[in-house]
Amino acid sequence: MKVPPMLTVAELAARLNVSPDTVRRMCNSGQWPHSRIGRLYRFTEEHYQAIIATPESPEMMPRSQRDNIARLLRMIS
Structure with missing residues (x-):
């Protein structure tokens, strides 16, 4: 089974032209979908x-x- 590529906080922030802190804040508030791997946020396409x-x-x-x-x-x- 192939695992889909996942973006890091920094990669998503660069794509969206926002700061990594904004990405984390939006995830913490539940406004953005994400996956957690331990303490790390990861994002699929x-x-x-x-x-x-x-x-x-x-x-x-x-x-x-x-x-x-x-x-x-x-x-x-």
């Missing part, structure tokens, strides 16, 4: 496809975009 198919969360937005949204929300409040 199916996990990756499910992650990119989900709507973008605020954690995934570039910081400047989040800051702009926060500033606009403060202005209308």
Whole structure:
């Protein structure tokens, strides 16, 4: 039986253009599918496809975009 290739946290972060800490945070919160091998997170191609198919969360937005949204929300409040 052939085991599908699995991505590391760093590899997934590079594909998604986010930090490894963001990947870990999204997995810890249960928002992203993943596999655990001991203490390590691993991701199959199916996990990756499910992650990119989900709507973008605020954690995934570039910081400047989040800051702009926060500033606009403060202005209308």
